[in-house]
Amino acid sequence: MDDRQDSGTQPGDRRASVYDRLRDDIVLGRVKPHERLKVSEIAARMGSSTNPVREALQQLRGEGFVILEPNRGARVRPMDADFVRDIVEIEMLIEPKLTRWFVGMATAEDIRALDGLCARMEALKLDDDHEAQYEYDTQFHRLMYDRHYNRNAVELWWRHRNILGAIARPFTVSPKRRNDVLAEHRALVDAIRRHDADEAARVIEQHVEGSGRHIVEQMRAMDRSGRARAV
Amino acid sequence: MDDRQDSGTQPGDRRASVYDRLRDDIVLGRVKPHERLKVSEIAARMGSSTNPVREALQQLRGEGFVILEPNRGARVRPMDADFVRDIVEIEMLIEPKLTRWFVGMATAEDIRALDGLCARMEALKLDDDHEAQYEYDTQFHRLMYDRHYNRNAVELWWRHRNILGAIARPFTVSPKRRNDVLAEHRALVDAIRRHDADEAARVIEQHVEGSGRHIVEQMRAMDRSGRARAV
DNA sequence: AGTTGACAGATAATGTACGATCTGGTGTCT
DNA sequence: AGACACCAGATCGTACATTATCTGTCAACT
16 A cells, blocks of 8 residues: 555656556546556556566556456456446445444544544535545545554555546546535544444445445446446 | 366476466465565476566566565565454455355255255365365355355455465364364355355354464464474 | 675576567458 | 458567676674
8 A cells, every 4th residue: 555646657757666657547547447558558658668567567457457368468447337336345344344443443633633634625615626525535534444453454445445536536526425425424433432333334334335326326427428438 | 266277387387377377386385475486486497488477476466475575576475363364354244245145046956055065075074185175165165155246255255265275275174173164064054044144144254263263273383383484 | 703894796686679479450352 | 242361560478688686705893
């Protein structure tokens, strides 16, 4: 789980590894699902030879971001509604577990920090700043999960979050959904403050489910609105 | 999730891909956790050049079987007790979910098949045939999970099973543990027969937990008995 | 004398270049 | 119009060059 923010993919930038940049291209939606990834083209764009690109693609395949057909090259993993449902279902198991643990560990300072993030999110309410919205949401959840002892579960959550983020990025967030998210975060912080693990787990499960439903709805809407299928 | 059984890794065998053979080496315990994986050596052994090996290693890294340190090469993922606990905890969430679904879908024929596998497992009871034991256990669980609609969850389960299998392979299975496994399988089939999803989920959760505890105990025992640390 | 530090060779990972092989499409001949 | 040969483009495998890390030796210093 890394934070490296490689803002902008200049052709000559060698600081960030090919893997990081390729991954960002996918996660930040610069390449769309089902789009082809040609090694020589990427190598040229990244200013390296083909081998590093091939290896990065293999790693991304292992992580599930990329599909590789023998002799036919690589594509960004096609992400349909079923795929989103699969991932959301897994998250509906993992996040409640992580949350339960956090309820037992949260300090007064943690709760203050969560409150602060909620407030900052609400301040954005009227703007249309997707990126900031998503960023605060990420910080909110990371604050809860990052210290968990089960590093593998946290990493799985993070990967899933990035995948869902890549899908959801081009979509607009309806005001209703934005309000729901805020209300759920508030409810979550309340439950944590009361050390009510059951309630917190219930809220987060709903939260994940709602987010999944929202993404699927947006996918269908975009499918219908003509613009190339989001397969 | 593939079944290819590449029995024996002859130097010239080109049918199976380098990836498959390397993965089998890890899963079947031919290389131990924390052991170094040198690309040129592997390439020589597999009768290919280094590039396919490098790519296979990157994919295995993405899947979590291998650790790669920059400029310092690859190792089989060190698997300590914490790691086992992490994975088992995740499985304690996923397997009950998969099982619940199966309870609703199981046909009379499925139940007969499960019964048959239990019987064959019991027939082995007095022998010491680890491989067959593990094989029947695998078939038992695959029969329940393989048809599940959430392919990602099933794949995750399969990967985790392989990892745990790789760790547990060198260990001896105590007669007590063997009996517990059998009893749990029987209890599970009973619950399925009665369409009692809650009970089935409870049993499978215990089953997974017990298996994890057994592995950790064996790891500690082997640590203590001197022979190189199982890190 | 024992320990530490630097240097040099060996070893292995990483990057580059090129040829072989496969796929998909185009154009031609029947 | 359909089948087949051919060609362009991309992947995959091999060989080589470069760079980094590890190991052992030797000298200098405490």
